[in-house]
Amino acid sequence: MFLRTIIFSTFFLPTLLVAQWIPQTTHTEAHFRAISAINEKTIWAGGSKGTVLHTTTGGENWTVLQVPAAEKLDFRGIKGLDEKTAVAVSAGLAEEGQARIYRTNDAGKTWTQVWQTDQKGVFLDGIAFWDKKNGLIFGDPIDGHLYLLKTTDGGKTWERLSPATLPANLPNEASFAASNSTMVMQGTKNVWVGTGGADRARVFRSTDRGATWQVTDTPMKANASSGIFGLHFWDAKSGIAVGGDYKAEKQAFENVIVTNDGGKSWQKSTPTTPDGLKEAVHKLKNGTLVAVGPAGSGWSKDNGKTWQPLTGASNGLHALTCVGNTCWAIGAKGQIVQLSN
Numbered sequence: 001m002f003l004r005t006i007i008f009s010t011f012f013l014p015t016l017l018v019a020q021w022i023p024q025t026t027h028t029e030a031h032f033r034a035i036s037a038i039n040e041k042t043i044w045a046g047g048s049k050g051t052v053l054h055t056t057t058g059g060e061n062w063t064v065l066q067v068p069a070a071e072k073l074d075f076r077g078i079k080g081l082d083e084k085t086a087v088a089v090s091a092g093l094a095e096e097g098q099a100r101i102y103r104t105n106d107a108g109k110t111w112t113q114v115w116q117t118d119q120k121g122v123f124l125d126g127i128a129f130w131d132k133k134n135g136l137i138f139g140d141p142i143d144g145h146l147y148l149l150k151t152t153d154g155g156k157t158w159e160r161l162s163p164a165t166l167p168a169n170l171p172n173e174a175s176f177a178a179s180n181s182t183m184v185m186q187g188t189k190n191v192w193v194g195t196g197g198a199d200r201a202r203v204f205r206s207t208d209r210g211a212t213w214q215v216t217d218t219p220m221k222a223n224a225s226s227g228i229f230g231l232h233f234w235d236a237k238s239g240i241a242v243g244g245d246y247k248a249e250k251q252a253f254e255n256v257i258v259t260n261d262g263g264k265s266w267q268k269s270t271p272t273t274p275d276g277l278k279e280a281v282h283k284l285k286n287g288t289l290v291a292v293g294p295a296g297s298g299w300s301k302d303n304g305k306t307w308q309p310l311t312g313a314s315n316g317l318h319a320l321t322c323v324g325n326t327c328w329a330i331g332a333k334g335q336i337v338q339l340s341n
Contacts, residue, residue: 021312021337024059032330034078034180037321044086046075054108065108077127077180087155091177094122103155115158125177128185138183141169167215173198179279179319181230196227205263218266220257230280237262244277250295272298273307280320292317292329313337
């Protein structure tokens with residue numbers, strides 16, 4: 001019983017369905033902004049103070065893992081490759097020793113640091129994989145171009161993609177290291193990266209695993225603290241992006257845009273209920289959209305035309321992962337909640 005439904009029936013009100021998050025116990029006060037489900041049993045999560053969470057029971061029991069010598073790091077990017085293998089990415093200033101990548105292949109018993117740089121300005125934002133071998137990590141622009149790392153061996157080694165293949169960034173344009181959902185992949189070669197920070201929000205896209213890129217303006221409002229925070233595609237053409245302003249988390253915002261042509265063009269859609277910043281979004285197997293953020297969560301049964309609030313989380317949620325019709329979301333002070341339909 002992971003989805004509680006309450007039916008209100010009166011002479012004056014129509015029947016309503018209220019979906020609710022169910023809290024899980026983690027035994028940690030770390031703050032989390034990254035979560036990655038492999039299936040309905042195995043999930044990885046990355047957080048502050050070098051903390052990683054791991055479960056093979058769908059969240060009935062979570063193991064708290066501490067990556068050695070990583071106590072000052074914040075793992076805002078994580079990708080689980082299987083029950084025993086995961087790659088964790090630290091968000092922070094490279095010149096302060098915070099741009100690092102770690103990998104485990106024994107369910108977190110041991111960790112290997114597989115990459116680090118002290119190049120000034122490097123700040124890693126997120127990670128995604130097409131399959132167990134091929135993936136990308138992206139970071140803030142260096143010399144006017146997104147910083148991209150590529151692996152072809154499951155995260156054991158990483159090399160930088162040539163910035164010459166990327167369109168130039170606008171002044172102050174970057175991606176938010178919000179919830180490891182600003183870069184998403186679909187199929188075997190498609191990848192999209194959403195941005196903000198400039199005078200408009202844009203989406204970078206590649207259909208050849210990052211060999212070549214195009215970029216498109218979107219109608220999502222953007223400034224130094226606002227833009228796109230989360231992307232999701234359920235096929236090569238159909239996608240959704242959510243966002244807002246992290247300096248005004250609860251402020252009403254036209255925070256949803258959609259595409260039907262693979263990200264070549266974007267249109268505004270109905271803002272979420274509740275209002276405010278949304279950092280991650282996902283479409284379930286049954287067609288339900290779920291969006292989370294620090295100002296609250298919402299769900300839609302009609303492809304985003306209307307939204308209803310999701311309750312049950314004690315604090316705002318930052319990151320979201322879903323398999324089939326089951327989702328887990330994560331936030332501050334070790335909070336993990338589950339939604340199962």
